[in-house]
Amino acid sequence: MTFDIAKVVRPKILNLEPYRCARDDFQEGILLDANENPYGPTIQEYNVDSLLHRYPDPHQLEFKKLLSDYRNKTSIFKDQNLKPLDADNLCLGVGSDESIDALIRACCVPAKEKILIAPATYGMYTICSQVNDVEYVTVPLLLSEEDKFQIDEEKILETLQNDPSIKLVFITSPGNPTGTFIDVNRIEKILSQWQTGLVVVDEAYIDFVEGSDKGSLAPLATKYENIAVLQTLSKSFGLAGIRLGVTYTSKAMSRVLNSMKAPYNISCSTAEVALKAVQPKNLKLMEENAATVKKEKLRVLKELTSSPYVSQLGGLDANFILLNINNGDNALTKKLYERLAVESAVITRYRGNEPGCAGGLRITIGTKQENDVLIKEFRKHLALIMA
Numbered sequence: 001m002t003f004d005i006a007k008v009v010r011p012k013i014l015n016l017e018p019y020r021c022a023r024d025d026f027q028e029g030i031l032l033d034a035n036e037n038p039y040g041p042t043i044q045e046y047n048v049d050s051l052l053h054r055y056p057d058p059h060q061l062e063f064k065k066l067l068s069d070y071r072n073k074t075s076i077f078k079d080q081n082l083k084p085l086d087a088d089n090l091c092l093g094v095g096s097d098e099s100i101d102a103l104i105r106a107c108c109v110p111a112k113e114k115i116l117i118a119p120a121t122y123g124m125y126t127i128c129s130q131v132n133d134v135e136y137v138t139v140p141l142l143l144s145e146e147d148k149f150q151i152d153e154e155k156i157l158e159t160l161q162n163d164p165s166i167k168l169v170f171i172t173s174p175g176n177p178t179g180t181f182i183d184v185n186r187i188e189k190i191l192s193q194w195q196t197g198l199v200v201v202d203e204a205y206i207d208f209v210e211g212s213d214k215g216s217l218a219p220l221a222t223k224y225e226n227i228a229v230l231q232t233l234s235k236s237f238g239l240a241g242i243r244l245g246v247t248y249t250s251k252a253m254s255r256v257l258n259s260m261k262a263p264y265n266i267s268c269s270t271a272e273v274a275l276k277a278v279q280p281k282n283l284k285l286m287e288e289n290a291a292t293v294k295k296e297k298l299r300v301l302k303e304l305t306s307s308p309y310v311s312q313l314g315g316l317d318a319n320f321i322l323l324n325i326n327n328g329d330n331a332l333t334k335k336l337y338e339r340l341a342v343e344s345a346v347i348t349r350y351r352g353n354e355p356g357c358a359g360g361l362r363i364t365i366g367t368k369q370e371n372d373v374l375i376k377e378f379r380k381h382l383a384l385i386m387a
C-alpha cells in the first residue's frame with residue numbers, strides 16, 4: 001500500500017483554498033490594502049522602522065530557507081543522499097502547541113477518528129485531541145532496562161493495523177518527561193509499514209542530544225510522505241516568549257497545513273526575532289548554549305545521584321533530567337518537590353504519576369548559579385526528609 005494524502009487529510013481540509021490575504025502578493029509600496037493604521041502604533045517609544053502597524057509576512061520564506069539549510073547541513077542521514085529540505089517543506093505555528101492542534105484538526109474527523117500516543121509523554125496531545133473531540137489510544141513506552149522509554153513499535157503497528165480509524169501517531173523524541181531519544185530504526189519501521197496516517201515526531205528537545213547516531217528526523221520529510229516533524233524555538237534557541245513552532249513535512253502536507261492556518265499567525269515581532277536566530281552566528285550561539293546545558297546536566301546528575309536515595313530514571317538527551325527518588329516513593333518525592341518550591345523557591349516538576357515514572361522528579365537544567373542553589377537545597381531537604 002502507498003501513502004495517499006487524500007485518505008489521511010479530512011476532505012474538507014484537503015480541498016481548502018488558502019485564504020488569500022492582503023500581503024500575499026505585495027509587501028512593499030504605499031500599502032493601502034489591509035486597513036492598517038498608517039500612523040504606527042500608539043506607543044510613545046515606537047521605532048518607525050519596526051513596521052508593527054503592518055500585518056506580518058504570511059510566508060516567512062527567508063526564515064524557512066535558513067532553518068531548512070541548517071537542518072540539511074546537520075543531517076544524520078547524509079549517507080542516504082536525500083533530497084534537501086526547502087522552504088516548501090515547512091509550516092510555522094504559534095509554538096509547537098499550535099502545530100499539534102493543526103495536525104489533529106487537519107487529519108482527524110471529530111467523534112470518529114483517533115490519535116495514538118505513547119505515554120509517558122507530553123500532555124498537550126491529549127488536551128488537543130479532547131478539545132477537538134478526537135479519541136486517543138495509548139501504547140505505553142517500554143520499561144525494561146535495555147529498552148527503557150523506547151517506543152514499542154511492534155505493539156504500535158499491531159494497534160494501527162487493528163484500528164484503521166487512527167490517523168496520527170505522536171512520538172516525542174527526545175521524550176518528555178523521559179529525556180530519551182527514540183531509536184531512528186523504530187520510527188522508520190512505522191513509517192515504512194503504515195500508510196494510512198501520519199507519524200508525528202515531536203523534537204522539541206532535539207538540539208540537546210549527543211552522539212552521531214542521534215539527531216533530527218526532519219530531513220526524512222523528503223523521503224517519507226507520512227512524516228511530520230515538530231520543532232520549536234522555545235528550548236535550544238531560548239525563545240519560548242516569541243511562540244514559534246516549525247513543522248517539517250512533505251510538500252503536499254505542508255500545503256495543507258499552510259492553507260488551513262490563520263494567514264497572520266506569526267507576528268512581526270516573532271518573525272523579526274526568529275530571522276535573527278537563524279543567522280549563522282546565532283545558530284553557533286544556540287549550539288554553544290546547548291553544549292553548556294549538556295555539561296551542566298552531567299554535573300547536576302552526578303551531584304544529585306551521589307545520594308543513595310536518588311537514581312537516574314530517564315535519558316540524557318534533553319535539557320532536563322528525570323530522577324527517581326527513594327525507589328519510586330511518590331509520597332516522598334512530592335514532599336521533596338513541595339519543600340524545594342515553598343521553602344527554597346526552587347521549582348521542579350513532580351512527574352511520579354506518569355506511567356513508568358514512580359518517584360519521578362523532573363529538573364530542568366538552569367544556569368550554573370541556579371544549579372548550585374538547586375544542588376544545595378535539594379541535598380538539604382532530602383536529608384531532612386530522610387532523617
Ligand SMILES: Cc1ncc(COP(=O)(O)O)c(C=O)c1O
Pocket residue numbers: 094095096097098122172175176202204231232233234240244245
Ligand atoms: C515535547 C514538547 N512538545 C512541545 C512543547 C511545546 O512547545 P512550544 O513552546 O513550541 O509550544 C513542549 C513544551 O514543553 C514539549 O515538551
